[in-house]
Amino acid sequence: MVIFMLLEIENLSVEVAGKQVLKGVDLSIDNGETHVLLGPNGAGKSTLFLTVLGFPQYKVIDGSIKFKGEDITQLSTADRVNKGIGVSFQNPPAIRGVSVENLLKLESHQEVNQPLNSRMKELAKKLKFSDEFLQRDVNFGFSGGEVKRSEILQLLAQMPDFTMFDEPDSGVDIENVELLASEIGALLDKELKHDLRKRSGLLITHLGYILNFINADKAHVLMNGKIICSGNPGEIIEDIQKNGFNGCVECAQYPS
Amino acid sequence: MVLMDVLSVRNILHDAEKAKDKKAPMGVDVTIENFTDEDLNALDVLDDFEDLSKKTKDDLLKVGVDTEENERAGSFLQVDQSNVFTNNSISNNIEIMNIGIALDKYSWLKDYMWQVVKPDADKYTAKTALREEDDGIKSGYFIRSLPNTKEVFPVQACMFISDEDVMQTAHNIIIAEENSELHLITGCATGEDISSAMHVGVSEMYLKPGSKITFTMVHNWAEQVEVRPRTGIKLGDNSTYLNNYILTSPVNSLQSYPTAYCDGVNSRAVFQSIQAGKKDSIIDVGSRVLLNGAGSAGEVISRAVSQDESKIYSRGHLAGTVPDVKGHLECHGLVLSDNSMIYAVPELEASSTNLEMSHEAAVGKIDEEEINYLTSRGISEEEAASMIVRGFLSIDITGLPEELTNTTQKMIDMSVEGM
Ligand SMILES: Nc1ncnc2c1ncn2[C@@H]1O[C@H](COP(=O)(O)OP(=O)(O)OP(=O)(O)O)[C@@H](O)[C@H]1O
Numbered sequence A: 001m002v003i004f005m006l007l008e009i010e011n012l013s014v015e016v017a018g019k020q021v022l023k024g025v026d027l028s029i030d031n032g033e034t035h036v037l038l039g040p041n042g043a044g045k046s047t048l049f050l051t052v053l054g055f056p057q058y059k060v061i062d063g064s065i066k067f068k069g070e071d072i073t074q075l076s077t078a079d080r081v082n083k084g085i086g087v088s089f090q091n092p093p094a095i096r097g098v099s100v101e102n103l104l105k106l107e108s109h110q111e112v113n114q115p116l117n118s119r120m121k122e123l124a125k126k127l128k129f130s131d132e133f134l135q136r137d138v139n140f141g142f143s144g145g146e147v148k149r150s151e152i153l154q155l156l157a158q159m160p161d162f163t164m165f166d167e168p169d170s171g172v173d174i175e176n177v178e179l180l181a182s183e184i185g186a187l188l189d190k191e192l193k194h195d196l197r198k199r200s201g202l203l204i205t206h207l208g209y210i211l212n213f214i215n216a217d218k219a220h221v222l223m224n225g226k227i228i229c230s231g232n233p234g235e236i237i238e239d240i241q242k243n244g245f246n247g248c249v250e251c252a253q254y255p256s
Numbered sequence B: 001m002v003l004m005d006v007l008s009v010r011n012i013l014h015d016a017e018k019a020k021d022k023k024a025p026m027g028v029d030v031t032i033e034n035f036t037d038e039d040l041n042a043l044d045v046l047d048d049f050e051d052l053s054k055k056t057k058d059d060l061l062k063v064g065v066d067t068e069e070n071e072r073a074g075s076f077l078q079v080d081q082s083n084v085f086t087n088n089s090i091s092n093n094i095e096i097m098n099i100g101i102a103l104d105k106y107s108w109l110k111d112y113m114w115q116v117v118k119p120d121a122d123k124y125t126a127k128t129a130l131r132e133e134d135d136g137i138k139s140g141y142f143i144r145s146l147p148n149t150k151e152v153f154p155v156q157a158c159m160f161i162s163d164e165d166v167m168q169t170a171h172n173i174i175i176a177e178e179n180s181e182l183h184l185i186t187g188c189a190t191g192e193d194i195s196s197a198m199h200v201g202v203s204e205m206y207l208k209p210g211s212k213i214t215f216t217m218v219h220n221w222a223e224q225v226e227v228r229p230r231t232g233i234k235l236g237d238n239s240t241y242l243n244n245y246i247l248t249s250p251v252n253s254l255q256s257y258p259t260a261y262c263d264g265v266n267s268r269a270v271f272q273s274i275q276a277g278k279k280d281s282i283i284d285v286g287s288r289v290l291l292n293g294a295g296s297a298g299e300v301i302s303r304a305v306s307q308d309e310s311k312i313y314s315r316g317h318l319a320g321t322v323p324d325v326k327g328h329l330e331c332h333g334l335v336l337s338d339n340s341m342i343y344a345v346p347e348l349e350a351s352s353t354n355l356e357m358s359h360e361a362a363v364g365k366i367d368e369e370e371i372n373y374l375t376s377r378g379i380s381e382e383e384a385a386s387m388i389v390r391g392f393l394s395i396d397i398t399g400l401p402e403e404l405t406n407t408t409q410k411m412i413d414m415s416v417e418g419m
């Protein structure tokens, strides 16, 4: 029997560049669950992701992050990732001289001097990447949509137990949102029955359109560095669409 | 000797004599007298290229010189001041021989001596000229591709220093005749345990109309070696010159500023260089293209990384003197240690209207965001940094025949691997 959540964030306060961005965030995600993180621009959503990932600029001034029951607050990013955490970035940097293919090999633990294995080749094709594209430098000169698809492809190489998706749908056309959603589904064990699912995820989206293709179990609204309400994704999104994020503030003040 | 020849030799001598103590405008000043002049051909000629020690063969391979001569069109090896090996018999398209032999064979060759590099440029060229004319030290190679030939395999030439305190001089002449293609791999290295030595290599290259030369040079010197290559390239109409230069080993000091004279209509010169500064190395490398021919084009691309206490001066100079020429300069540097330094000096000079010249220079440290990105894929911070450095140094090798592209890419990868 599992006695701990896959991810448990407790009272997390984080400072970036001398400014406190997160102010006591609590969030738990169980095995097999998909959560959605909503909130206005600048609320601290990406900050939360990058803190879970352990980027050095994000200083934890209070609270803790537990993954698979272990406190990972002090671990390096690479160590956390090797324990099963993955992320798709909102705006990843370009890496000159490192090809997509070589990065995929490293992520899927293949020898760099061997040809890319067939699983990855098929996935690349599924995500509409040609062989030539795979030779390109990572993110260098990629279109917005190509960046998003390449991020998902890299996660498919890693197959993390817990994946954070930072706006995987922003700037992506309708057809490609469906394609991405189906691969995100693969990363979240969506093909399995709910109680058989192991992999979990947390997804940031502004438009919510992608949620038409990915069922989420729970939604959270982050505002000014705090989670101000959590609940049924459909209801919360509907409420935000009707009343904006201010509606959430009210619901936080008068919890039902 | 006819009168004209006597006069020209006298001129060279006269100029060289005057410049004997002339410091070079750039780079650390080297006291030439600290090094010993070697006699011409003091070392025995090799019967077989493979007769070298395993260690030397490995050293040569590191700089792209393959003693098995696989996929090579010919070979030349100079050790100290001796031409110990020449293979001129692989290709009918190309001639390779010691410069002294070539001067005896071809009376016209003297007209190519000291034309694009001047004997009085500085004390190093002067030294080479004086040794040549006074002491009869005719060292260096003569390589020529015959008209209308296209040899896809490269000629390999190697300058090797095998003894302590040696002053090695060489004067190389490379000629690509009309509509010919010539590929060269030149490697320079020092033997084991050489703690101090000096190399001065004067290279003059001539591209006749419609010809192409690719020149790929890998340097692997030792920590206490002083290196002063002096290179000039003259381009005829519709000719193309591609230069790749790779230095990733420590050296005491190295200074060079090869200059391409794009005199021909639609001629084109491209310099790509990769420099990694290690230990106390002081590296001062530039490339200069003078765009004198209508429609000519020049490109200078350099990537430098500095480690330890090294200093790298990365220079580039493009000068357009006629309308309708194009030039682009790119100096990128990564500073990897607090005690090292990169000084990028890109220069553009336009003395005509309607020309298109641009430059890009950026010097900085490794972008933390890039490291973070790679660590977020499970790669350790150290490995991420070295991937970024290797990626930064990997420049695209274009314009070489396919076989040679792979070889060259491998040479670069090998040099950059340990970074
Ligand atoms: N590395 C950083 N340096 C300086 N400020 C930062 C940094 N990262 C985040 N911030 C600041 O922290 C706040 C939260 O930013 P964050 O990127 O987490 O917001 P977000 O909720 O993801 O917004 P968006 O919806 O626009 O992506 C912002 O004010 C932002 O400017």
Ligand SMILES: [Mg+2]
Residues within 6 Å of the ligand: A045, A046, A047, A090, A166
């Ligand atoms: Mg964000």
